[in-house]
Amino acid sequence: MNVNHTIKGIIFDLDGVIVYTDEMHYRAWKHIADRIGVEFNRDINNRLRGVSRMESLEIILENAKPVSDAEKLALSDEKNAIYKKLLESLSEKDVDSDVRRVLRELKKRNIKLAIGSSSKNAGFILKQIKLTDFFDAVSDGNNIEKSKPDPEVFLKAAEFLKLMPSECAVVEDAYAGIDAAKAGGFYSVGIGAASAYDKADMKIHRFSEVLKLATLKK
Numbered sequence: 001m002n003v004n005h006t007i008k009g010i011i012f013d014l015d016g017v018i019v020y021t022d023e024m025h026y027r028a029w030k031h032i033a034d035r036i037g038v039e040f041n042r043d044i045n046n047r048l049r050g051v052s053r054m055e056s057l058e059i060i061l062e063n064a065k066p067v068s069d070a071e072k073l074a075l076s077d078e079k080n081a082i083y084k085k086l087l088e089s090l091s092e093k094d095v096d097s098d099v100r101r102v103l104r105e106l107k108k109r110n111i112k113l114a115i116g117s118s119s120k121n122a123g124f125i126l127k128q129i130k131l132t133d134f135f136d137a138v139s140d141g142n143n144i145e146k147s148k149p150d151p152e153v154f155l156k157a158a159e160f161l162k163l164m165p166s167e168c169a170v171v172e173d174a175y176a177g178i179d180a181a182k183a184g185g186f187y188s189v190g191i192g193a194a195s196a197y198d199k200a201d202m203k204i205h206r207f208s209e210v211l212k213l214a215t216l217k218k
C-alpha cells in the first residue's frame with residue numbers, strides 16, 4: 001500500500017485479536033446446531049470469523065432444510081443468549097499481558113486507539129476484560145449496516161477518531177477484515193488466522209509486533 005502518512009491511529013478487531021471469544025461463539029453455535037440437527041465443526045466455525053451474527057447463521061444453515069425469517073431471528077436470539085451467558089465468565093485474566101502492555105505503550109506514544117468489531121456485544125466484552133478506558137473510540141455491530149468485508153465499521157472508527165483512513169492501521173484476524181481494511185484505504189495488519197493472508201500489508205505473529213506501527217513511515 002502506498003501512502004505518505006505516519007500512523008496516527010490503530011483500529012483493533014476485538015474477537016481473535018484483543019481477546020479470544022471464538023471458543024464461546026463456537027460453544028453457543030454448537031448448542032443451536034445440535035438442537036436443530038445440523039452439522040457444525042471447528043472448520044465451519046473458522047468461517048464465522050468477523051462475520052455478523054445473522055450471516056453466521058446463514059453459513060450454518062447452508063445444508064439445512066429451508067428456515068423461515070422468523071425462525072432465523074429466534075435462532076440467532078437464542079445463540080446470543082447462550083453466548084452472553086458464557087461472556088459473564090470472561091475477565092481481565094483472559095487478556096494476554098502483552099496486549100495490555102502494548103496498548104499502554106501505544107497511548108504513551110500518542111497513537112489513537114479504536115475498536116472495529118462486527119460484534120454487538122463489544123461494549124460488554126470490553127467491560128468484562130476491563131479494557132474500555134484504553135480505547136478512544138468503539139465502532140461495532142451496533143453502529144453499522146454492512147459488515148466486513150464492507151469497510152463501514154473501520155470507516156466509522158476512523159471518523160470517531162477524527163482521522164483519515166490513510167492515517168490509520170487496522171489489525172485483524174479475519175480475511176474478511178483484511179479485505180474490509182483494504183477496501184477502506186487503511187494499512188492492514190494480519191494476525192492469527194490472517195497472518196497467512198497474502199493481501200495483508202503486514203503480517204505479524206505476536207501482538208507485540210503491533211509496536212512496529214508506532215514508528216512506521218510507510
Ligand code: B16
Binds near residue numbers: 016048052053141
Ligand atoms: P455478535 P470481531 C465478530 O467479532 C466475531 O468474530 C464473529 O464470529 C461474530 O459472529 C461477530 O463478531 C458478531 O458477534 O453475535 O456478538 O454480535 O472479530 O469482528 O470482533
Ligand code: MG
Binds near residue numbers: 050174
Ligand atoms: Mg476477529
